[in-house]
Amino acid sequence: MNGIRKIVFLMVLWAIGSAVNAQEKKKHISLKDSTDGAFDLSDFIIDANGFIPVPILITEPALGGFGGGLVPVFLKKRPPYVDTVKGKQMITPVAPDITGAAAMYTLNGTWVLAAFRSGTLIKSRIKYVIGGGYANVNMSFYRTIQGLGEKEFAYNLRTIPIRLQGIKRIAYSRWYAGLRYSFLKTDAKYVGDHTVPPDFVKPIENSSIVSQVGAILELDNRDNTFTPNRGFKVHFDAMRSDNIFGSDYEFWHLNYFMNAYATFAQKFVAGWRVDGQQAFGEQPFYLKPYIDMRGVPTARYQGNADLLTELEMRWDFYRRWSVMLFGGTGKAFDEWSEISDAKWVNSIGTGFRYLVAQKFKLRVGVDIAKGPDNTFAYYIIFGNSWVK
DSSP: HHHHHHHHHHHHHHHHHHHHHHHHHTOOOBBBOOOOOOOOOOHHHHTTTTTEEEEEEEEGGGGGEEEEEEEEEEEEEOOEEEETTTTTEEEOOOOOOEEEEEEEEESSOOEEEEEEEEEEETTTEEEEEEEEEEEEEEEEEEETTTTTEEEEEEEEEEEEEEEEEEEETTTSSSSSEEEEEEEEEEEEEEOOOSSSSTTSSSSGGGEEEEEEEEEEEEEOSHHHSSSSSSEEEEEEEEEEEEEEGHHHHOEEEEEEEEEEEEEEETTEEEEEEEEEEEEEEEEOOOGBOOOOTSSSSSSSSSSEEEEEEEEEEEEEEEEEEEEEEEEEEEEEEGGGTTTTSSOOOOEEEEEEEEEGGHHHHGEEEEEEEEEEOOOOOEEEEESSSSSO
């Protein structure tokens, strides 16, 4: 682990050094917004070639409860689409190009190195995502054993994930359609207290490859990518894992969600999220659908399907400062006929935001959430918490 810690330390030094050099080369860069005089990183991000070092605090309960890392991010502001339709101009906002890397380490020995880029090919009207990395993850999975109740099974997962995605704008609408490819090489090792590994894990899952190809359909009319104030995003994707793609498994995985935002009385922004997943076929235990909400440990509640909803309210009470209230509920189950009997998993929480980059509509902050069994978790939020 010393090598990983050194890498994180060196990345922090590099980030600080780059920021200092940018300041020295461009003495006129201001960290205050000209309109209200408040602390603002917009000009720094733009004039320092889009660079911003983002330190992160990891408080995911499933990963040991505490950890940290650095995500050096480069943002490039893009002009909007300007199309002429029947003699009238149609202007469509374009999300900034984002290029970054990540180095993370947590108290339970989990560490991750990754790199990613998302952007837009303006002339082709194509939004793309490219990412990959290496992760050494220590995580527990839970199953209900007849006569014994719910039991914990600890695993070490060493995995290489790769994702390629491209979606194209349909005509002059806000609809997009495209393809996604996902690759996952995983070595899973049981490290729990019991001598015999759990029977829900098959021998092939100890070392395997998942290779998936799928289609995406998406509608996105949010007013900005980072912290929306109005609009909605509706998404559906269907991924197929098959031997013909080099996968060791054959299954379907569906994901559908909607994130909606509305502004009331200028200072209140309401958000509503509905999210569901469905798996058909034999899927690796670590990829099964699970309830993904603030306050609920990752992969704590799994099944062949899940369905959840969350509500949140942001109050911009003073200048750039906001306070958050949120709550959600969901179920994970194996068959839709079992949904009425499945356990409700609830969470509730609060937090705050600060508008750190006015020109990007980017807010950052901290959330604290209370989940099942009176557990608490903290989250550093960059943009918004519903990122997919």
